[in-house]
Amino acid sequence: MLLTKLFIIFLSAALVNNYVLNRFLGICPFLGVSKKSSAAFGMGMAVIFVMTIASMATWVIQHYLLIPLNITFLQTITFILVIATLVQFVEMVIAKISPALQQALGIYLPLITTNCAVLGVATINSDSNLDFIGSIVNGLGAGVGFTIALLLMSAIRERLDLTDVPDCMRGIPIAFIIAGLMSLAFMGFTGLVSQ
Amino acid sequence: MQTILTATLLLGGLGLVFGLVLGYASRKFAVKIDPKIEEIFKALPGANCGACGFTGCMGFAKAVADGKVLPDRCVLMDKKETELISKTFPVLLCQRTANQQRKFLYIGIQTCKAAMLLSGGNNSCDYGCLGFGDCSKICPFGAISLKQGIPVFDKELCKICEKCIEVCPKNIIKLVPNNQEVYVACSNRDKGKDARAVCKAACIGCSVCIKACPLDAITLENNLAVIDPKKCTNCGECIKKCPTKAIVK
Numbered sequence: 001m002l003l004t005k006l007f008i009i010f011l012s013a014a015l016v017n018n019y020v021l022n023r024f025l026g027i028c029p030f031l032g033v034s035k036k037s038s039a040a041f042g043m044g045m046a047v048i049f050v051m052t053i054a055s056m057a058t059w060v061i062q063h064y065l066l067i068p069l070n071i072t073f074l075q076t077i078t079f080i081l082v083i084a085t086l087v088q089f090v091e092m093v094i095a096k097i098s099p100a101l102q103q104a105l106g107i108y109l110p111l112i113t114t115n116c117a118v119l120g121v122a123t124i125n126s127d128s129n130l131d132f133i134g135s136i137v138n139g140l141g142a143g144v145g146f147t148i149a150l151l152l153m154s155a156i157r158e159r160l161d162l163t164d165v166p167d168c169m170r171g172i173p174i175a176f177i178i179a180g181l182m183s184l185a186f187m188g189f190t191g192l193v194s195q
Numbered sequence: 196m197q198t199i200l201t202a203t204l205l206l207g208g209l210g211l212v213f214g215l216v217l218g219y220a221s222r223k224f225a226v227k228i229d230p231k232i233e234e235i236f237k238a239l240p241g242a243n244c245g246a247c248g249f250t251g252c253m254g255f256a257k258a259v260a261d262g263k264v265l266p267d268r269c270v271l272m273d274k275k276e277t278e279l280i281s282k283t284f285p286v287l288l289c290q291r292t293a294n295q296q297r298k299f300l301y302i303g304i305q306t307c308k309a310a311m312l313l314s315g316g317n318n319s320c321d322y323g324c325l326g327f328g329d330c331s332k333i334c335p336f337g338a339i340s341l342k343q344g345i346p347v348f349d350k351e352l353c354k355i356c357e358k359c360i361e362v363c364p365k366n367i368i369k370l371v372p373n374n375q376e377v378y379v380a381c382s383n384r385d386k387g388k389d390a391r392a393v394c395k396a397a398c399i400g401c402s403v404c405i406k407a408c409p410l411d412a413i414t415l416e417n418n419l420a421v422i423d424p425k426k427c428t429n430c431g432e433c434i435k436k437c438p439t440k441a442i443v444k
Contacts, residue, residue: 032245042250065209071202078209085213089220096224108250111243 006137008193009130013141016193019117020149021179021186026117030150031175033108040154044147046108048140051121053090054083055139058122059132079122087113117146152182232260240271265370267355285359287346288367288382289324290396290441306332311364320393322382324367330359375424377431381441384417391439398441404433 019025026047033043058079066072091109094102102109112118121142125135156178165174228236236256247268249255258264266272301310301317307329310316316325326344338352339359346359346368360368367382379398383390387399400418405411412426413433420442422433434442 039250061209065205069201069205071198071205074202074206077206081206081209081213085217088217092217092220092224095226099226110251 006133009134009137010141010144012193013138014145014148015186015189018145018149018186018189019120019142020146021183023120024183025120026115026146027179029108029111029115030146030153030179031172034150034153034157034175037151037154037158040150041147043108044143044150046112047115047117047146047150048143050083050087050090050109050112050115051118051139051143051146052136053086053139054079054118054122055125055135056132057082057086059125059130059135062126063132075123075126076119079119083118083122084113117142149182149186153178156182229260232256235259235266239269242271244271246270265355265357284350284372285348285353285355285357285368285370286378286380287324287348288369288378288380289320289322289345289365290380290443291318291320291324291326291345291394296393307364308362316365320383320390320397322365322367322384323394324365329362329364330368333358333362372424375422375427376429376444377422377427377434377442379420379422379441380443381419384419386418390418396439396441399439401438403436403438404442407432407436 013019017023020027020030029043029047034040061078061082062072062075066075066078087109091102094109121139125138128138130138153175157175160174160178169177232253233256236253239252239256241252243251245251247255247264247270249258249264255264255269259266296319297317298314298319299317301313303309303313305327307316307325307327310325310327315321318325324345326341328339328341328344328346330346331339331341335356335358336352336354338349338354339346340349341347355370357370360366360370365382371378381390381394381396381398383394383397385393385397387401390397390399398419400415400420402415402420404420405413405415409430409432410426410428412423412428414421414423420433422442429444431444434440434444
């Protein structure tokens with residue numbers, strides 16, 4: 001029963017309520033880092049990682065500090081503080097332990113600090129009253145969904161470079177149209193799981 | 196009042212704790228970076244815009260330090276600033292002379308790329324410049340002019356966009372550091388006799404320059420002399436001794 005529930009949370013975060021294509025969070029990296037599949041993959045992995053640990057940390061802060069002290073209005077600023085610190089800390093640890101991983105994630109890890117999708121995950125977790133495990137799964141699903149969207153977009157854009165797109169539409173304009181079409185397609189997942 | 200106090204204490208406390216944790220972590224997990232990379236990184240704008248094609252300024256600094264890429268690729272720095280990091284300049288590694296022999300008479304499309312398709316071009320030397328000026332045509336800054344079919348680079352106009360390097364089908368335009376005045380202006384890797392037969396100014400791999408160099412900066416790779424820019428001091432001893440004048444300043 002629990003597993004089913006977690007699976008539904010995961011699927012819902014990854015596909016039905018895709019953070020990029022349905023909630024329109026994190027559009028900046030979606031358009032900025034989707035020119036090459038390799039970069040998109042690196043970014044996606046970094047986002048999955050950060051979203052999962054941010055879900056964990058913010059849940060703890062929310063339930064052990066903000067709610068008991070009755071100061072949930074500080075949620076946004078506290079979450080920003082927590083996420084920023086967490087990312088910086090993780091980057092330092094990775095730099096020491098695994099330079100190869102740091103090389104792979106590159107600048108994406110620190111850049112994610114200011115990614116609204118990560119803050120979005122943390123806020124949505126607390127808004128939908130998920131428990132600790134549920135929050136982690138939701139964060140993981142959101143990250144996976146973000147990666148799927150980013151990888152699909154990068155694959156399309158790599159092919160678009162080789163096609164005959166009118167000059168005025170090249171680059172960002174056509175990317176926006178593609179993003180809109182992809183968003184429409186992802187809306188089709190609505191009803192796949194009923195929450 | 197109570198709420199304000201709690202809020203201030205909590206945020207202040209969290210900030211303090213996180214600050215201490217990060218401060219401790221930065222010491223505990225400090226990674227030693229190559230001082231050269233650090234120096235380049237400091238000189239970069241630090242915008243992490245990614246326009247250079249690398250993952251942030253640190254990735255770019257590493258690539259510059261490794262010599263994989265030129266500092267000029269940074270769009271936020273002007274030419275003077277990039278010169279502080281490294282000075283580089285394209286040179287043609289060929290001294291084809293105007294009256295050099297031709298393999299055959301080529302009357303096709305007058306570009307190096309087209310000529311290259313016909314058994315590697317009509318230059319008697321398989322490694323040499325074809326002289327149709329693809330590089331000068333593509334240069335957006337007019338920094339390359341053809342003098343008797345040989346490209347000449349203008350240091351003042353060149354912005355090191357590397358377009359000429361990409362377009363050259365013979366791959367004989369290379370970047371050398373600006374302070375490396377002495378370089379081997381030949382790409383012929385044939386054995387001495389064969390090289391000499393196709394071009395009078397070819398490097399024949401005779402090793403005279405290697406013996407002449409007081410700093411052991413020259414090595415022979417595939418019958419071609421290679422100067423190590425890190426060891427070379429531009430003393431010019433090799434130029435004096437080179438029998439074919441393949442080393443130039």
